[in-house]
Amino acid sequence: MSTADPSPAAPPRLRLRVNGEPREVVAPATVADLLAALGVPRTHTAVERNRQIVPKPEFERVALADGDVLEIVTLVGGG
Amino acid sequence: MTWLQSDEPARQDRPLQIGVRVFGSRLFVGTGKYDDLSIMQQALDASGTECVTVAVRRLSLGVPAGRTLLDYLDTDRYALLPNTAGCYTADDAVRVARLGREAGMSELVKLEVLGDPDTLLPDPVGTLEAAKTLVAEGFTVLCYTSDDPVVAKRLEDVGVASVMPAGAPIGSGQGVLNPNNIRIIIERASVPVIVDAGVGTASDVAIAMELGADGVLLNTGVAKAKDPVRMARAMRLACEAGRDAWLAGRMGKRLYASASSPTAGRIEVAGE
Secondary structure: OOOOOOOOOOOOEEEEEEOOEEEEEEOOOEHHHHHHHHOOOOOOEEEEEOOEEEOHHHOOOOEOOOOOEEEEEEEEEOO | OOOOOOOOOOOOOOOEEEOOEEEOOOEEEEOOOOOOHHHHHHHHHHHOOOEEEEEEEEOOOOOOOOOOHHHHOOOOOOEEEEEOOOOOOHHHHHHHHHHHHHHHOOOEEEEOOEOOOOOOOEOHHHHHHHHHHHHHOOOEEEEEEOOOHHHHHHHHHOOOOEEEEEOOOOOOOOOOOOHHHHHHHHHHOOOOEEEEOOOOOHHHHHHHHHOOOOEEEEOHHHHOOOOHHHHHHHHHHHHHHHHHHHHHOOOOOOOOOOOOOOOOOOOOOOOO
């Protein structure tokens, strides 16, 4: 999903920045679609889209747009 | 002889309440720096803690997760306290706190806004600004701060649920470097005071608790002990011992000796 398809018939893709890395997904896509594509579990995961929290119940509803910047975080060891 | 302490009164024990939560243990334990998460799990158990700090970090995408920290934390037993570690601005700390609330499903946040990466000392201006925002958003803010009594009071004024003065720099293991300031913070606070950071060994915990702290938050002192599980137990016992000593009210210090055995009824001895 990270390389653009040169075929003109290819579905449009959204260019995103996810955790600091460029990624592309086929449009249309929601936050839930992205998490599924990345194989990310939902428990103890949080998503920020363009500096706004996306609450878990909204994952299915929030559509991604070209140029979106996403942070997907979890909890790790810390003091 | 102003350095001599006067006798302290015996005190009434009260449960530790922070926000809406009541904690049976006064020890707050971090989950960082463990080489082995099963050792961490055992250490948390031995510490008796009911609240553990966690950090908020990016998921490694495209890497099979394997067992993660959360697989080792019984969230029915431990309240999760997400921190804003690594944030150097109020804005970043607020973002991380919001992410932590989503990820941890907890209203608690350990707010830290740091000044620089070498000292990891708190930036008081950024901390105050972030605290205001987070309190307004309904967070229960446990706020890392320096041992400055004025800043502690300002944080309390904006509504933090607990002030957490550093005993010494984070991870330094130097203990409580300025007991006078910690005492002043405690005496003037109307929210729980948790001594956070700098705790190297059990006696540091006992000292903080004997000063009247409501709790102690520590991480490296346990995680980097040669035997973390035993050290966790030592920290628990020190916490209880220090608390009891404070409740009991210590004797006043004296410059000269005072015999514990009666002077009357002694046999005839040399020198009299």
